[in-house]
Amino acid sequence: MGVESRSRRVRTGVVLFCSLLVFLVAPLLLVFTHGHTWARHPAAVEIKVSSLDKRETSLSDRIDALLLHKRNATLFSRALSYQAATDKGIMLTCLMEEPDINNVQDYLTRNKPGISATSPWNDFGAIAANGWVRDRISAPIFDPDEYVDIFGGDEANNIYIKWDQAQEVVYQGVTYRPSGGEYGNLFNAEAGVIAADFNYSPQNNAPPGTLSNQIVPLRSWSDVVFLTWQQRCSSRGVAVSSLRKIFRVTVSGTDSLNIITQAVAYEGGSMDASWGNKVRMPAGHPSFYAVLGTVNGNFGHLTITAVSYFFHDDSKNLYFEIAPYTAPSNPP
Incomplete structure (x- = not known):
């Protein structure tokens, strides 16, 4: 595979990841009917996203089949939001594992009009x-010492990069005033780590009444962070696809915390769990898809294998484990 192809695949991931941390919005209620066996024994109804033969079924058919499988579960009436977010988590996982970018774009065109599978930003x-x-x-x-304790790796390779959208610019003939957007993230290319530390989008921080077309085109967390990660990897001689860990430092959104609280309880964990006792939700568990449904996830042809919750220094945090996707050699 050529460099251009690899780069395109990684860029695809930026949009599908489409703000791993910005889109923590979907309200979920992880409630199941009558202590349903699904809640007691997650493995018994583990959702196998890779269980359908990709040679025989289209991307849309695979997603539809998996969503139909999930909807057979009996839920409380208030579980509709949970269902929607779990659907989203399953869809995102399927998109991450789809090797053909054209299939991804076709699915997005038909189901998410206006969303591109690739990003225009590469410079x-x-x-x-x-x-x-x-x-x-x-x-x-x-602080850096705490990062090393949690991430592992060499502290000397940590670099904190914060961008402020604070300068008036003329871009492609249009004048844009500062929005006040702030993206602060810690990068460790050698360890394959990005820690999303302090992030507020231009849309969030812009003065009241600011229209979308008055905000600079390069505005999303995913694009700004990818360009920074790409530059950092290049300067350190590390492959862009080496990303293995993403941390969401301090989850504060009410909806997201509601989701996470119930997902943690579902797994029998505690919201006070330390890093050493983090609550891990592997792919396949309903709680995994519920939490994944609060974000968007992909960075290259990689897949999220687990999401964990932990409490540290008075903040609630998420940890996403990432690995290269390998299709099953003998799909059932």
């Missing part, structure tokens, strides 16, 4: 061109 210079300025004063929420 690091676009960050400055869109009025993003490096903030060299701010520090991460966790």
Whole structure:
């Protein structure tokens, strides 16, 4: 596979990942009817996204079949939001594991009009061109020692990069005023780690009344972070696809916390669980898809294998484990 093909696949991931941390919005209620066996024994109804033969079924058919399988479960009446988010988690997993970008785009065109499977952003210079300025004063929420304890790896390879959308620019003939967007993230290319530390989009921070077309085109967390990650990997001699761990530092959204609280309880864990006792939700568990449904997830032709919750230094955090996707050699 050529460099261009690999780059395109990684860029595809940026959009499908489409703000792993920005879209923590879907309200879920992880409630099951009458202590249903699904809640007691997740493995008994484990959702096998890779269980359908990709040679015989289309991407849409596979997703539809998996969603139909899930909907056979009996849920409380308030579980509709949970169902919607779990559907989303299953869909995202299928999209992550689909090797053909054309199939992904076809699915998005028919089901998510207006969303592209690839991103136009591939030049690091676009960050400055869109009025993003490096903030060299701010520090991460966790201090470097804490990051090393949690991530592993060499502290010397950690770098905290915060971008502020703070400069008025003329981009492609249009003048854009500063929005106040802030993206602060810690990167460790050698360890394959991104820690989303302090992130508020231009849309969130822009003055009241600001229209979408008044905000710079390069605005999403996923694009800004990918360009930064790509630049960092290049400077360190590391493959862009080496990403293995993504941390969401301090989850604060009410809807997301409601989802996570119920998912943690579903797994028999505690919201006070430390890093050493983190609540791990492997792919296939309903709780995994529920939490994944609160985000969007992909970075290259990789797949999320588990999501964990842990409490550290008065903050509630998520940890996503990532691995290269390998299709089953003998699909059933």
